[in-house]
Amino acid sequence: MTVDINTTYDVQAIRADFPILQRRIGSYPLIYLDNAATSQKPRQVIDALVHYYEFSNANVHRGLHTLAEEATEAYETARAKVARFIGAEPESLVFTRNTTEAINLVAYAWGLANLREGDVVVLSEMEHHSNIVPWQLVARLTGAKLHYVPFTSDGELDSDALEQTLRLEPKLVAITHVSNVLGTVNPVEEITRKAHEAGARVLVDGAQAVPHKPVDVRRIGCDFYAFSGHKMLAPTGIGALYARRELLEQMPPFMGGGSMIRKVTHASSTWADVPTKLEAGTPNIADAVALGAAVDYLQAVGMEAIQQHERQLTEEALRLLDGEEDIEIYGPRNASRRCGLVSFNFKHVHPHDAAQILDQRGIAIRAGHHCCQIIMRKLDVTATARASFYLYNTIEEVRTFWKALDDVRKVFGKHGGR
Amino acid sequence: MTVDINTTYDVQAIRADFPILQRRIGSYPLIYLDNAATSQKPRQVIDALVHYYEFSNANVHRGLHTLAEEATEAYETARAKVARFIGAEPESLVFTRNTTEAINLVAYAWGLANLREGDVVVLSEMEHHSNIVPWQLVARLTGAKLHYVPFTSDGELDSDALEQTLRLEPKLVAITHVSNVLGTVNPVEEITRKAHEAGARVLVDGAQAVPHKPVDVRRIGCDFYAFSGHKMLAPTGIGALYARRELLEQMPPFMGGGSMIRKVTHASSTWADVPTKLEAGTPNIADAVALGAAVDYLQAVGMEAIQQHERQLTEEALRLLDGEEDIEIYGPRNASRRCGLVSFNFKHVHPHDAAQILDQRGIAIRAGHHCCQIIMRKLDVTATARASFYLYNTIEEVRTFWKALDDVRKVFGKHGGR
Amino acid sequence: MVDDELYREIILEHYHHPRFKGALPDASMSAEGMNPLCGDEITLYLKTDGDRIVDVRFDGRGCSISQASASMLTEALRGLTLAEAKRLQERVKAMLTGAPHEPFDEDDDLNALEGVRQYPVRIKCALLAWTTLEELLEAT
Amino acid sequence: MVDDELYREIILEHYHHPRFKGALPDASMSAEGMNPLCGDEITLYLKTDGDRIVDVRFDGRGCSISQASASMLTEALRGLTLAEAKRLQERVKAMLTGAPHEPFDEDDDLNALEGVRQYPVRIKCALLAWTTLEELLEAT
Ligand SMILES: Cc1ncc(COP(=O)(O)O)c(C=O)c1O
Numbered sequence A, B: 001m002t003v004d005i006n007t008t009y010d011v012q013a014i015r016a017d018f019p020i021l022q023r024r025i026g027s028y029p030l031i032y033l034d035n036a037a038t039s040q041k042p043r044q045v046i047d048a049l050v051h052y053y054e055f056s057n058a059n060v061h062r063g064l065h066t067l068a069e070e071a072t073e074a075y076e077t078a079r080a081k082v083a084r085f086i087g088a089e090p091e092s093l094v095f096t097r098n099t100t101e102a103i104n105l106v107a108y109a110w111g112l113a114n115l116r117e118g119d120v121v122v123l124s125e126m127e128h129h130s131n132i133v134p135w136q137l138v139a140r141l142t143g144a145k146l147h148y149v150p151f152t153s154d155g156e157l158d159s160d161a162l163e164q165t166l167r168l169e170p171k172l173v174a175i176t177h178v179s180n181v182l183g184t185v186n187p188v189e190e191i192t193r194k195a196h197e198a199g200a201r202v203l204v205d206g207a208q209a210v211p212h213k214p215v216d217v218r219r220i221g222c223d224f225y226a227f228s229g230h231k232m233l234a235p236t237g238i239g240a241l242y243a244r245r246e247l248l249e250q251m252p253p254f255m256g257g258g259s260m261i262r263k264v265t266h267a268s269s270t271w272a273d274v275p276t277k278l279e280a281g282t283p284n285i286a287d288a289v290a291l292g293a294a295v296d297y298l299q300a301v302g303m304e305a306i307q308q309h310e311r312q313l314t315e316e317a318l319r320l321l322d323g324e325e326d327i328e329i330y331g332p333r334n335a336s337r338r339c340g341l342v343s344f345n346f347k348h349v350h351p352h353d354a355a356q357i358l359d360q361r362g363i364a365i366r367a368g369h370h371c372c373q374i375i376m377r378k379l380d381v382t383a384t385a386r387a388s389f390y391l392y393n394t395i396e397e398v399r400t401f402w403k404a405l406d407d408v409r410k411v412f413g414k415h416g417g418r
Numbered sequence C, D: 001m002v003d004d005e006l007y008r009e010i011i012l013e014h015y016h017h018p019r020f021k022g023a024l025p026d027a028s029m030s031a032e033g034m035n036p037l038c039g040d041e042i043t044l045y046l047k048t049d050g051d052r053i054v055d056v057r058f059d060g061r062g063c064s065i066s067q068a069s070a071s072m073l074t075e076a077l078r079g080l081t082l083a084e085a086k087r088l089q090e091r092v093k094a095m096l097t098g099a100p101h102e103p104f105d106e107d108d109d110l111n112a113l114e115g116v117r118q119y120p121v122r123i124k125c126a127l128l129a130w131t132t133l134e135e136l137l138e139a140t
């Protein structure tokens, strides 16, 4: 990898690190614009996996032999890297499978211990199902109540509504950093400050933020922050929860099992120190190590540079789509108010059909509810199409995507013929 | 891989598939006898990971584009393979991180919905912490009571005590198939029959069974069966829970999030079909695919052949250790009553010290409580040493291990000098 | 470039001009279906006279495949007995899932759905109306 | 072949002949420590006269490193004031964790523990007695 943030952004050098970008779909080169669903993986991350399994594979923490020491060292080094990447200390970082597990961990471990009948939990209407359903499950077990802050027609969080909801003295505000449908970047720093003033804990869903922009959990000030490795160049099966250390220490464990205990007796057990207390059983060691390698890669390119590059792609996509009268765009129009994705719909073609036809040109976009049925209902659609960008996408790819929309029109007619 | 179960077992051909076995520890070749903690990975499994990431990586289930279809196909094919490997239908197999998560899933989802104050859950005193602590956590939330079936001085489950405990009409019997300390193979078929007669559900912890012997969950008849991929040639981060389909269907979900829903509204949600209902968020797709490759590998060698090979290694280890008057062996003496591992202690040397000295000869064994503090207390030790075997270990390795015990004696004296 | 196998003319025609679309206020029975993967929704209305289906309508939103399939269903069901409807439903399901079935005539609109079989993700779209019908018939 | 760096003679000597091992029924204070990774246990007993430690014992089970370290502790603590004991505990901890510290004399038994530093997993063994002491002193 030869990228240097001090020179120009060398997207071709980056692309050369991603073997899958050589792939063809039928006779077309792959244009992968489904990065909000999952990202592709550079050679360096794949190599980290292979090296781990060919050289140091062992179970961690409990072994005295050389491989076990090396595996433990690699695993804990990865934890320190990932923690540093978001401005946290290693003891505050729990490895999970993904964002979803991180949020469920908080819902079960912190939620069951801290929520009581009638307590208020504040969500927003732009949350991913992963930041809704865990709270519904825990609300059913505890009797807590959920309140949803709406978003405006611009796709921005309704800040007046938020302030009103905070008067209910919620126990928790759980909010996404970046919406995976609208692209909106929420002002999580300000939301955290207000929520803290109202006495609430704050959980931020960072699944769409950490891969795409610099994130510093200390600056945000939130209590919990969740994200997924697979959306940031790392393998599937690894993610993380940051939590303020004193909360981690006070929380009862989530899952029980090996590693997370201090002493087990017939009747009860005591717990290991944080973060191990929250990591029951054999962890996903290799994928954690590879997440460390992904963080190295992202840092070498530079998160500012990545954000800047994606903004250019997003601006171009917004500009091109905005000129089409048969297309509706969702979310903020100003690229500086959003992250690198654009949701849209043909007025007369279902997004499934659009996605299918683009696939025949090698262009991978996503069509569906994007795990955000509440947003869909508000937009009064059942699904949207979404093109989402990452560090290896090019302006030419964005233009090819835009041109391919004409193929959709060829099948369905300029106005869908309906 | 050129192994054919109809000819002799070609351990050298198998070894050639495992890159890590080329490794040297200092000047000694690695002798890896820590397989009960985690297994090594063959080239074929590592290649499956690399191929997935270089060729078909995408998020599953929700995508219309080619990569998403390929990823979904690969993931569901792996599910079908793994299910067939243990005699189950794909709809009954939920992917989890490991055995620990599989058991916690049952404890939270089935346990919170089905256990009430005073209900009895039966465990054994030879359980791994992963099959104890989840029940302690759920007992605390529900008021259920735990009863432990003891084991005899031979390391066998006390079947009279089990029958007595069943008179308490337990709701659940949760028992390990193979003990990771004693090596004991429990008669899970018979236990399940008796427990069902008593009206209990049965969960079997198969972490040490599935990697080492043929397992058929239909023949066992149990309601739940849990195991880990990383102990059976697959990557870390993937495991599985088998559950009888009607139980899966009746159970509320465990974690909430993407994929596992049908319809989400502000107030509540409905669930997807099994097994997706139990798999919230982006699954560990690549490692599931690689677990499929591991199952292919094990089946090509043949589980009967592997079991037979390990029995020879275990018999040799028992024979050699049994001749040493300064060594105590734990668990059944008859190799046909156990799986491929031997726990032991020097009468006068702590197992940590023994393991450390063996490591200096390139021999990796484990020393500690093996996540079984209740067994340790019954054996009146704080830790044991454990040598555990797998398909790639050789009789020569077992003998080298045994000879290296003399190095321990050289440092600590024949009788520990104490 | 354009996928003729999937987007056959007859499918696009049904999509652009769906037959019998809209609510049926005096329906004898109705059922709602949903494809949780994509959010497509459908409501199916049947009006029966004794054992015979005298009116069928569908409502809802979805892709061309799910809408065309629903439109074809409303046309095909009209005038059948409930038992015949059940047999037709089983036949379409078998065609879409690759199970043995009596093939449809070349010029039967339903025959156009066979192309969907090559698109695993879209099979669920084509099936939506028919699984909703299955549930509705089971409920009677 | 045999690791002289870890298993120095003085460590083995303390392990084989632990000083002041066993319960101390008239202890002024005691604390239990445990290494959750391996199950090693230790109980530490101190008897003080005013501010001064007049008797120290340890009991428990563990590997050569944890036992030798505990034995050295009992010898080293004898006769110190509680404040001196605290300083010694910090100095040993610093040595074992690689923090800056005043080195021990070549012929001080505690100096033999320095070799443990190269064995990350064993550091916890060597620390066990000293972290138990830390907790005990904090509780006063
Ligand atoms: C019998 C038994 N049960 C459960 C486990 C836990 O497995 P995992 O750590 O993969 O969840 C193990 C392995 O450590 C085991 O040996």
Ligand SMILES: Cc1ncc(COP(=O)(O)O)c(C=O)c1O
Pocket: A036, A037, A098, A099, A100, A101, A128, A130, A131, A176, A178, A179, A180, A205, A207, A208, A228, A371, B257, B258, B280, B281, B282, B283
């Ligand atoms: C905003 C947001 N939150 C949560 C998730 C869930 O992530 P995962 O499936 O990795 O748990 C996603 C991605 O799908 C997302 O975009």
